Amino acid sequence: ILNVEQSPQSLHVQEGDSTNFTCSFPSSNFYALHWYRWETAKSPEALFVMTLNGDEKKKGRISATLNTKEGYSYLYIKGSQPEDSATYLCASRPSGSARQLTFGSGTQLTVLP
């Protein structure tokens, strides 16, 4: 059973601030790392799927990096906006198990206007 950890658990930032969160996962038998954005009362929405060490992906003001050797990923939000308020989930998929994702507890971001 994988242990995927996220920090911080929650975060409040002011509109316009940049912020980042961490996801740590077992580096052995790694296949892919997923990030999802989950707004209250909506469904989790995929942001990124990363597989290679050193991967960097970007979608608008949100970007993510991946270090598979040490087992961590960072999610960055530049110039946070109130609409960025959500829970950000990461999930790790190991090799040898084609479908099962193991999720972290999430980081709950609140952007204050």
Added chain:
Amino acid sequence: EPEVTQTPSHQVTQMGQEVILRCVPISNHLYFYWYRQILGQKVEFLVSFYNNEISEKSEIFDDQFSVERPDGSNFTLKIRSTKLEDSAMYFCATSTGATGELFFGEGSRLTVL
């Protein structure tokens, strides 16, 4: 934009009763999953389904749980005799490939009294 739809959004049932949760996947998706989140805990994998059979299941998915796709559209999760600890938000998810991003429904909240 295509989406995964789930019904019911909320179901309250008595302990020992059978419950069926329904999901309509995105039409060209081939892989189907059920995840759940007990209040305050992580999102947990239950089962994956491909080519009309279970491809992987977790230890949570015991004999009280079953899945099927009876009519080629709805993908259902049945809990045969509900327990208090089955109270959770149940998410259906689908994907085009075995290892790609998941598309989640909005969830079905199950409350067992």
